[in-house]
Each structure stands twice: as structure tokens, then as C-alpha cells.
Amino acid sequence: MIETGARRREIDEVASELFHANGYAATSVRDIARALDIQGASLYAHVASKEDVLWSIVDSTATAFERRADEAIEDAGTSDPVDRLAALVEAHVETVTSDPDRASVFVTEWRHLSPGRRDQIRDRRDAYEQRFRGLIEEGIAVGAFRQTDAAVAADFILSALNGIPAWYREDGRLSADRIADHFVDLALRSLSEDHR
Amino acid sequence: MIETGARRREIDEVASELFHANGYAATSVRDIARALDIQGASLYAHVASKEDVLWSIVDSTATAFERRADEAIEDAGTSDPVDRLAALVEAHVETVTSDPDRASVFVTEWRHLSPGRRDQIRDRRDAYEQRFRGLIEEGIAVGAFRQTDAAVAADFILSALNGIPAWYREDGRLSADRIADHFVDLALRSLSEDHR
DNA sequence: AACGTCTCCTAACAACCGTTAGGTAGGGAG
């Protein structure tokens, strides 16, 4: 019963753009329909509710973050927490830059979901953040990172990462790869020992 | 003609809470009024429009950021870019933690302002960000920071700072001062040379 | 006692919201 047709995907695409640009609450069903050159009511041939569109975007983006993080850790092929954290940061930048609209909606609009779905997303976000925190703690334990508050450091790095959609432009000065390199550098150094 | 009475300030206060919790677009005039135990229409004895409430919050918070940054640089009493950047980061954390609701609304809801006001805020945000970028460039020039992209580094640090309202709790594990210390540490180290 | 000012009220407005009902044109399958 879950629609997966081409039109359904177009809806998610234009909705991501509009939700990113104006926010979920300030975007009407008729706004989304206008971007597809159809009537507002016609959307309901493809979608059960406006919230379902948001859910579709948020859920699939959460899955994208999780899957790409899994792959990155696996591809890294090491248990070294420093290398693993680097892989995680790089994967996150890749996911964000490969679809900034969806990433932005995922990060900023999930509070408009119904309570049940909101809780579900919060749990997955917590688990995702725990990957970062856990690796930081490991790195501290083996002496690769300095002694510091792993929770604060994880929030620091993840907030910086989630800020990317706000300024990233596909035709900007830096490619997604270069941004990823910079962010890996910045993140790892923020955890390093004193220099000199 | 600008109202500055006690009731007017209460409106900004409860509106900040609601805008932070649910977003500007998802908060109705009647929601704000209910929090003050009055009728929705009664708000218009104090306020010309809903957008004026948002503007009042955003404008005053922008001024708070600017003023505290000025004071911090002045109080630092040095021209060393490292110390100045540290003072700037510390000041930003202080402003955010002293009123997380307002800070959050300032950072996330200014896009709902009318075009003229939105441009005005964007200019002030750009100028504020330029302080960070400029100090980072200076630090690189004098060899205190490693050679890196100052614009990316400034975005990195500012995004991390602006993420604080999303997780900060006044009764949380860490005091605002401790968080400021951590953030100064993390930010400066992210710009430091290789260790060892 | 009269006055203005402040704060709030009720009632109502046009516009817009998400959503439902019922209908129609087109195209592919039998």
C-alpha cells in the first residue's frame, strides 16, 4: 500500500526544497502542489497527509545517514577509533552534501512530526550521536585524544556538521570532497593533544 | 511610539519560549495570548503584528551578540588574534546560555521576517561572522594557527556554537562557564598545528 | 468630578488551512 512511484518521489523532492527554504509549518499543501503544476487536492491521490510527506523525507534521510555511516565504518576496515571517527565525519559530510535539502529538513523539521514518530526519530538520532561519542571515548581511553568531555565534543562536532546545509552551495567555491577533508581535519584536531 | 512597557517585555519572553519550542510559523497569536492568560486580539493593544514580535526578539538578540562581542574584545585588552578569538567564542557561549530561547529564535527563525528586515539581519550576521573569519586569518598570518581555509573554519566554529541551544539545559550536568571553557578549547585546537 | 491612559474584552472579518467527495480523461490489458 506504500506508494513508491515516480510521482511520489517527485513530491518528496519538491517538498524537501520547500521545507528547507521556508520550513514545514510555513509550507502549505497547495504550495507543494503548485511546484508540481497540479491542484492541492490532487496531492491526496499520492499521499495520505501532509505529515506523511515530512515523515517520508525524515525517515528515508535518517536511514541514509545510518546506512552510509555503517558503510564508512566497514570500509575503513580498522578498529582504530581515530580512523573510524574520521570515516564517520567524512560519511556525514557526504550524506549532507549529496542532498542538502533533505539533510536540512531531517535536522530542523522533525519536531513537527506526530509524537510517536518524533520519539522514534529522537531515538535514532541519539543512537547516531552515540557512535560519535563512543568513538571519542575510545580515542581518549587509548590516549589518541586528549582528556576531555566526550559528550560536549560530540555535540560540538555534530552541530558543526549539521550546520553545513545552511551555507553549502553545490556550485560553491569548495567541492563536497574538499569540505569533507576540512571537516575531518577540524574535528580530529579539536580532540588532539597540545601541539609543540 | 515603540512600546517598552513591562507587558511588552513579557510578550517577547513567552513568544521566545513558544517560537523556540514550536517555531514561529507553527505558533499562533492565540497561542502567545493563552500563555499570558488573555485573548488573542488583546495582544494587539501592545503589538502591531505577529512579525513585529519576531522582529523585536531577533533585533534585540542580534544587538546582544554584537554588544557582548565588542565588550569581550575590549576586555581581552590584547591584539593577539588567538586570545581575541578565545574571547569571542567565550562571549558567544555566554550570550547563548544566558537566554537560549532568544538565541535559538535568532538563529533559526529570522527567515520568517519580511524581506527588508531579513536582509538587514543577514548583513549583521555576515559582519559578525566576519569577526571570526578575520581573526582566524590573522592567526594564520602570524603563524599561531595552521594554514587552513578560514571561511570553512569560521563556519565550523559558528555552527557548533549555534547548535548549543538545541541541547543546553540550565539545570544540566555542565554549567555555562564549563561549556564555554570546553568550546574555547575545542575551537582553538581545531585551528592548531599538528601535535607531536 | 472629569480625563486620559492602560489593559483587556467580545464579535467579527476575509483569507487560508488540511482534507474529503465525487467525477472525468487517457491509456494499457483482456
Added chain:
DNA sequence: CTCCCTACCTAACGGTTGTTAGGAGACGTT
């Protein structure tokens, strides 16, 4: 040729939105 399915339409619903109009009670000042 008929049947069904997909994709869209128009019309309308009950409710909510930001906002205005006009009035009322309480207050300190003159």
C-alpha cells in the same frame, strides 16, 4: 470494445489564521 487503473480535476467542508472595530473597567492625575 470494454474494463480498470492512474492521475488529475472542481467543489466544498469545518476549522484556524492574523487582524480590526468598538467598547468596558480600573487606574492615577488634574
